[in-house]
Amino acid sequence: MDKDSKKIWSITDLPDELIAMVLHKSKYNDIIAFGITCKRFSDVVFNNQHLWKTKCLEVLPHPIIKTIIKYSNGNWFNQLKEFIDLKNNIITELLALSPKFYWRMNQLTIEDSLKFFTIATKDELSYYYTVHVLQKVIENAIKNLNQNICEKPHTLTEQHYAKVVLRYLMHTYLGIKWARLQTAQTFNGPPIYPELVLNFCVQWIDPAHYYSDERIADVLNEVVENVKDVIHHCKKSPQVEKKKITGREILSAVSQVLYGQKHIAITSAANLDTLNIVKVLSKKCGHAVALAAIYHAVARKCGVNVNLIAFPNHLFLEWVDDLSPNKLYTISLDTGELKPKRQCPFSQVNEHTSYSYCSRSFLKYIYSNYLVTMGAIRNWNVQNCLHLLNFLGASDSYQNPYKNLFAYLIETPEISAPDRPLNILYLEPFYREIILSLTSLNAGCISESVNPREGNLKSKKHNKNVLYAVGMICYHKKYQYTCIIRDWDLNGDHLEIPVDNVSRYQPFYSVTAADHSERYVAQENLINLPHPSRLYHLEDQISKDFCHFDGFAYVLNYEKRIQYPDEALIIEMYRNNSFTRA
Template identity: 25%
Template sequence: MPEHFCEDELLFILNTDKRKSLTLKYYAKKILYFLRQQNILKRLKTFLEQPAEQQSALEGAVLVDQYCNPLADVTLSGISAQLDEIAEKVRKMLRIKNSSHPSLRVAQGDCFVVEDFELQRQVVCALNSVLYEQLQYKGNEFDYYNPLNSYIHQVLLRHTGIPISLSVLYMTLASKLGVQLEPVNFPNHFLLRWCQKPRGTEDIYDFVYIDAFGKGKQLTAKECEYLIGHQVTADYYSAISTNEVLLRMVGNLLNIGKRGEGNEKSYQLLRDSLDLYLTINPDNVQHLLLQARLYFHLGIWPEKVLDILQHIQALDPSQHGAVGYLVQHTLEHIQHKKHPATPEVKKRSTPEHLEVQYSVGLIMKHKRSGYNCVIYGWDPKCTMSQEWITTMRVHQLSNGANQPFYNVLVQDGTCRYAAQENLEPHSAPLEIGHPEVGRYFSEFADTHYSANEELQTRYPEDMDETLGSVQELYHRLTPGIENQDQAPATDRNNHEAMPI
């Protein structure tokens, strides 16, 4: 069917009653995410095929933003319009300083270059004043590794970013006002360079270097070295192409994904940034190997893994050891998928499960940490490794590991594994805003979640238990009890020592 028809149908599903058809919405969202990403990749490939002089760093940065946030409303026209508004503020500032400035006589959108150096300096001064003093843009020193710092629409929304994202905005704004700046792939701190001599020079001392992260501070070549604390060769002061700008931007996101806590959010960022990196640089063996290992680790798309491994082998035969290992285990995975294991069924009536007090779908509160959550699974005893049990200080609990433990989706978007003695039914049940809710539940029914077909198959006696518990717990409670403040929770995969 036409792509727009599929997208309309998926959006219709997502826009129906938000409390119902949660599983349908969960998969509709995933499909829409995938379809939009495929379209964005096609546009990125077309963009990369353009001559270098026609490629805009802003357009490339918007494509990166769109790929990582395919469900957000991010468009090049929308971003450009916001930058036009900022450029207009700069023109107003220029008008006060120099009412005859040539930038004021050019229609918005026209390409032009201010040749006179003093007139360029007036533009840069006005730009710094508007961007950093009036609009309060700044480098995000306190949350540097937040991926939002790399997304152009978020930088414009939050007025903060990292050197490369702020540089793309700064360079684009300067260009709109007739000043040509060039991107510089300086180590550890992305910069822009501004030529102070006739064009064509490559002497590093003929340039002023602008630190967009440092409120537009202007640096000499020597001062750039002070910025990073060590000397570098002249090569690092050279201007780079738009492709190289995008590789560095995507490389930053890739490193953030690697630093992640191993949860779904960090894996998604790792997948997205690898897709982008390999679209720009498709023959990078190390990143191809990382992509194959990631898909293998997540147990997804084994056919794609084999394609990647075949490509690696053709590029670098010396990788045959790693490639052979992954090929063997991927083929085993494909064979296993043909004969999937029957999921474990847990019945409450089984003697070893009699101590399990709570059931899937109940909305709970953690007695110690105060977080709100919904149960989506349970074990009669803790099934985690001894290392996890020690790290999480399970021995400090009254009943230790020898009590039921529950898989819960937490309001803050994490998943945790909580001991029975630390959970209690929520006094005023509320929706749990977790992205995985639809994976397990079909509906939010005011006081609890209804398990979907798959979860009911695994816990066939739990829904009756949940309905009974809800009837007993809430029919005599006074309505309107206020929810207590939520406290931050630690992801189940986070090994930070914290009592369960």
């Protein structure tokens, strides 16, 4: 090496360009820490908007990047800082919910979530940011729980509260969206097309994921292009005369693409996979509801008017022949085949009676089929679906969190103004004000029924008669079902059992059974399972009380441990096979 060449002894000797290249590979918090070490590095870090744009692309939710580019002033560092501050505020508020509301018997209310709504309505981007942060909490909690890892805020408890708050945030926004569409339709606006209704319902049921109407439109347009290719190929055939293509030929091409090329099959199960248009087209399997919406949309975009008719227990596609208006056909959702429509012999409908597409009837048909498919399952998604009935006015109970919400929105005519676009990625002040007003719409109604349960939550000490612990998975000997122990009492003195019945004088356990039912079981009917499995499908019901499943039992959260301080020792004895009935 040349003796006169300059040696580089520290990072301060590196050129700014090389330092910037290194920073591109670093985490944003490390970059900030590096930038505050001296003035030179501060200039290198905080004036490099290209660096911060790169970090924004890594950290910020991807759907919102185009919106930021459109509306921001180009200060990417501020964009990232605002998102990180918002995220930290949300996590702080989320961690405070269990200590504050665990002691309550009833569900968390919209009013209880006001701090989250305040954060979410700070500016145009905050609402989607808040939704995204809560979605990531749920997503990361699922990953941690699958590995038996317990790290706040990614535990069952935080997942429970994140789901409740996320439900209120998304349902409030979707409520405005539905009222806006309904109001516009009432004033001779465009109908709410089936694919929009279906996507609305799926988004309502599953707020943990973002279902974009634009994404639905894109995948449907791809199918339309496939149909156009089929039509173009047929027109190039020498056997086909050059004439205007008919509606029948277009429908034939639609059926050929959906059932011939894509081989989409019908399933009777209406779940989040078979109702999601994007997944149906990619996995080639869907419920009749999704196939009907897809067929209707593709035909409409190709210029053919197909009528989608939904009754409480029946759904079909109807088409009037454009060359013979007196000929009415139904389209088989199994094969795409055109079939002459037949008159039901028991129907009172005459030739002058006609049906038309109704978005509300179609929505009812969707959630009815979903609930039928779910059966006895009562997870978070099913509860969300039931809340859709509450939103539409099916329940006037004071416990309905959406009581009067739809009526209030419908009476706000400005909500459908075309110059006020509704977009969750960039929520304008008008809609943010409405959302805040909705949080207090039923103020006092629900809170009157919400009472703390602190009086019933005295610390319970195990005695020699109580064999099992809260969080253990047991088996009912008589009725043969698996269950999770939630609470226990030393005896059944409070039960309406004959005094001379020996079963009164033994511990009783509150359990959540595998069929989602809540039961009260005598100890003599339970046995412990030596090698229990995690009961995934029950975790939405029990998550308020537990942190995670550790491979043997569900671990109590801090609040539950205050009530039951001895459970961990009992569980450990069972785990080590050292506990015997004396």
